[in-house]
Amino acid sequence: MNTQLVPLILRDNLRLPLLEIKDLHAGIDGNEILKGINLKIGPGEIHAIMGRNGSGKTTAANVIMGHPDFEVAEGDVILEGESLLEMESWERARKGVFLSFQYPQAVPGLQVGNFLRKSVASIRGEEEAKGAAFREKLTMAMESLDIPRTFMSRYVNDGFSGGEKKRFEILQMMLLSPRLAVLDETDSGLDIDGIRTVSEGVNAAIRGTDSGALIITHYSRILEHVQPDMVHVLLDGKIVSSGGPELATKLEERGYEWLKQE
Amino acid sequence: MEENSDARGAVGEYKAGWHDPENSTIRFDFGLSEEVVREISRLKNEPQWMTEIRVKAFKHFIQRPMPTWGNMSMLEEIDFDNICYFLRSSDSTKNDWDDVPDDIRNTFERLGIPEAEQKWLSGVSAQYESETVYHSIREDLERQGVIFLDMDSGLSEYPEIVKKWFCSVVPYSDNKFSALNTAVWSGGSFIYVPEGVHVEMPVQAYFRINAKNMGQFERTLIIADKGSSIHYVEGCTAPTYSTDSLHSAVVELIALPGSHIRYSTIQNWSSNVYNLVTKRGIAHEKAKIEWVDGNIGSKLTMKYPAVILKGEGSHAEVISVAYSGEGQHQDAGAKIHHLASNTTSKILSKSISKNGGRGSYRGMVTVSPKANNCKLNVVCDALILDEGSRSDTYPTMEVANPTARCEHEASVSKVSDEQLFYLMSRGHTEEESLAMIVNGFFEPFTRELPMEYAVELNQLMALEMEGSIG
Numbered sequence: 001m002n003t004q005l006v007p008l009i010l011r012d013n014l015r016l017p018l019l020e021i022k023d024l025h026a027g028i029d030g031n032e033i034l035k036g037i038n039l040k041i042g043p044g045e046i047h048a049i050m051g052r053n054g055s056g057k058t059t060a061a062n063v064i065m066g067h068p069d070f071e072v073a074e075g076d077v078i079l080e081g082e083s084l085l086e087m088e089s090w091e092r093a094r095k096g097v098f099l100s101f102q103y104p105q106a107v108p109g110l111q112v113g114n115f116l117r118k119s120v121a122s123i124r125g126e127e128e129a130k131g132a133a134f135r136e137k138l139t140m141a142m143e144s145l146d147i148p149r150t151f152m153s154r155y156v157n158d159g160f161s162g163g164e165k166k167r168f169e170i171l172q173m174m175l176l177s178p179r180l181a182v183l184d185e186t187d188s189g190l191d192i193d194g195i196r197t198v199s200e201g202v203n204a205a206i207r208g209t210d211s212g213a214l215i216i217t218h219y220s221r222i223l224e225h226v227q228p229d230m231v232h233v234l235l236d237g238k239i240v241s242s243g244g245p246e247l248a249t250k251l252e253e254r255g256y257e258w259l260k261q262e
Numbered sequence: 263m264e265e266n267s268d269a270r271g272a273v274g275e276y277k278a279g280w281h282d283p284e285n286s287t288i289r290f291d292f293g294l295s296e297e298v299v300r301e302i303s304r305l306k307n308e309p310q311w312m313t314e315i316r317v318k319a320f321k322h323f324i325q326r327p328m329p330t331w332g333n334m335s336m337l338e339e340i341d342f343d344n345i346c347y348f349l350r351s352s353d354s355t356k357n358d359w360d361d362v363p364d365d366i367r368n369t370f371e372r373l374g375i376p377e378a379e380q381k382w383l384s385g386v387s388a389q390y391e392s393e394t395v396y397h398s399i400r401e402d403l404e405r406q407g408v409i410f411l412d413m414d415s416g417l418s419e420y421p422e423i424v425k426k427w428f429c430s431v432v433p434y435s436d437n438k439f440s441a442l443n444t445a446v447w448s449g450g451s452f453i454y455v456p457e458g459v460h461v462e463m464p465v466q467a468y469f470r471i472n473a474k475n476m477g478q479f480e481r482t483l484i485i486a487d488k489g490s491s492i493h494y495v496e497g498c499t500a501p502t503y504s505t506d507s508l509h510s511a512v513v514e515l516i517a518l519p520g521s522h523i524r525y526s527t528i529q530n531w532s533s534n535v536y537n538l539v540t541k542r543g544i545a546h547e548k549a550k551i552e553w554v555d556g557n558i559g560s561k562l563t564m565k566y567p568a569v570i571l572k573g574e575g576s577h578a579e580v581i582s583v584a585y586s587g588e589g590q591h592q593d594a595g596a597k598i599h600h601l602a603s604n605t606t607s608k609i610l611s612k613s614i615s616k617n618g619g620r621g622s623y624r625g626m627v628t629v630s631p632k633a634n635n636c637k638l639n640v641v642c643d644a645l646i647l648d649e650g651s652r653s654d655t656y657p658t659m660e661v662a663n664p665t666a667r668c669e670h671e672a673s674v675s676k677v678s679d680e681q682l683f684y685l686m687s688r689g690h691t692e693e694e695s696l697a698m699i700v701n702g703f704f705e706p707f708t709r710e711l712p713m714e715y716a717v718e719l720n721q722l723m724a725l726e727m728e729g730s731i732g
């Protein structure tokens with residue numbers, strides 16, 4: 001069976017991007033951080049965003065996920081034709097938006113196994129969180145990410161090393177099978193093997209499906225593994241340049257200064 | 263004021279807040295006097311010495327001032343003349359649920375007690391108003407000589423044992439409320455575990471207040487003989503009325519050498535109940551006493567489970583959680599006295615306050631000069647869920663022996679927006695996310711409970727988080 005054919009036809013017929021960000025202006029406490037962002041991600045596509053510290057990458061991820069502290073002044077964020085802006089973050093999650101956090105939060109006392117089951121139940125439905133099928137999926141995902149079984153009884157992100165937190169984010173992504181996965185610097189803090197396993201996880205979750213991913217990163221290494229369809233450069237709240245994977249290499253060699261001149 | 267315009271009505275539904283029509287067979291007038299005390303004793307056909315202790319305790323109660331700690335303004339609101347001190351709803355204690363009057367049985371069925379008994383308990387005692395209405399113990403334990411009775415039957419069947427230990431751990435003159443309890447006590451549990459016997463599954467007592475302006479004064483005495491062990495669990499609920507009820511119990515534990523007593527409580531009184539309880543145990547050589555104490559309900563709780571480490575190598579643990587919502591004050595803590603060498607103790611106290619609720623930890627640990635090489639560990643954590651809520655700690659340590667090793671940690675934290683956002687991004691509503699954080703905070707306590715209670719407590723807290731977010 002050709003699984004790739006179905007989404008292609010769907011996309012052509014409906015002409016709907018998976019995610020569309022239109023002229024997005026957003027900020028916090030009256031300070032504008034995002035100053036008019038436009039972006040389209042099609043089904044099965046992986047895009048990357050690069051940019052200096054403080055340019056607004058995490059803010060964009062937070063606004064997509066619906067962080068209550070950020071206000072949207074203008075523009076729209078649309079998932080498969082439906083605006084997300086009026087939805088609470090948990091509703092967005094149930095629509096298939098997933099965010100791998102730059103700084104995942106610890107929740108002492110909340111056991112990993114319990115948390116995963118509850119999250120799968122609320123996003124994928126009770127049925128998917130039950131029984132042998134779930135346990136098998138969980139075991140396989142944990143093995144592929146080299147997460148030891150003992151983590152099941154640990155507390156969510158509590159005392160996890162930097163790299164363990166990132167692996168745990170991707171474990172959640174694999175179990176939740178999102179429509180849109182936003183990965184905010186998931187590669188930072190991961191060792192070389194970690195970057196490879198995470199990339200494999202992302203490829204498996206997106207390529208050949210009608211889901212999509214937005215990878216925020218400072219390094220071209222992860223992009224060598226996932227081969228993004230597009231690379232965008234965010235500078236001071238605006239996308240100043242977009243291109244293919246070669247843009248990432250160029251940025252890594254030359255930094256961001258040259259973009260400012262252009 | 264409407265009954266359900268009560269504080270907790272606004273927070274979430276108080277599951278146990280219904281009440282039955284009151285069908286009492288004996289009901290005393292409101293108010294307390296020496297006559298009432300003597301009448302209670304007479305009704306119960308008690309031995310002379312018990313009547314005398316009651317009367318002495320009553321006299322002490324009258325002249326003893328109110329405690330000067332806790333919540334003094336709430337304490338002053340107690341109207342001792344507007345409380346019913348004795349109410350009999352059933353003629354006698356039954357040992358078959360079918361014999362318990364229908365309305366009372368229904369109450370306990372709604373609370374799931376008979377079902378729990380069948381599944382996982384060694385014995386059950388159910389007290390309704392002043393007296394125990396149902397009592398049973400598994401036959402194999404009875405054959406091994408375990409005594410598990412309501413306190414009134416304990417006194418009439420084993421008067422010498424009761425006389426030996428009654429008031430030996432908590433004298434009536436200990437405080438105003440232990441005096442009150444000693445004067446008017448009724449119901450509670452009497453347990454004796456013979457030497458070397460291990461009661462594997464917990465025994466449970468369930469206390470239910472149904473009538474308005476009721477005072478419930480149960481008295482519990484547990485004696486674990488050498489090398490024996492027992493786990494006693496108590497739960498309690500009451501309907502939500504617009505006027506206050508008073509629950510004032512005394513619990514005495516005697517852990518003889520090498521024995522182990524664990525006493526777990528999930529206190530879920532409705533928010534119009536004053537819960538003023540004295541709980542204390544004496545641990546003899548190498549014995550171990552653990553108080554696992556959860557305070558979720560009530561208007562004002564003042565309770566500091568205590569252990570006197572009297573024998574060498576004995577050990578005490580007090581693990582407690584307190585939740586204070588709107589209009590509630592939980593003044594809870596622990597007291598441990600190291601009287602002998604090589605004794606160890608551990609206190610873990612966790613409190614959550616929300617919607618203007620107030621939680622206080624009041625702790626006292628002492629080491630006597632003669633007690634060498636003692637180890638003490640005290641941890642108190644508070645979690646404050648919103649601006650108007652409050653948490654205080656009043657820890658006291660009096661260490662009179664330089665060989666003691668003491669550790670003390672305290673923390674106060676708030677739920678962060680980032681934590682909530684993280685959980686919400688995983689598909690959980692704000693209320694669900696808050697409940698996850700709160701239950702996580704209580705987890706070190708919850709994991710000490712039997713599974714069924716842990717589940718119950720988690721559900722209870724999830725309910726408390728409902729409707730709380732604007």
Ligand SMILES: Nc1ncnc2c1ncn2[C@@H]1O[C@H](COP(=O)(O)OP(=O)(O)OP(=O)(O)O)[C@@H](O)[C@H]1O
Pocket residue numbers: 028033051052053054055056057058059060069102
């Ligand atoms: N909660 C906040 N309150 C105030 N300012 C904020 C907040 N979040 C972000 N900002 C500001 O918005 C700007 C963009 O921050 P953002 O975290 O989006 O940057 P970033 O591109 O993700 O940077 P990095 O590469 O360092 O992760 C920064 O100047 C930051 O200080």
Ligand SMILES: [Mg+2]
Pocket residue numbers: 057058059102184185
């Ligand atoms: Mg960032």
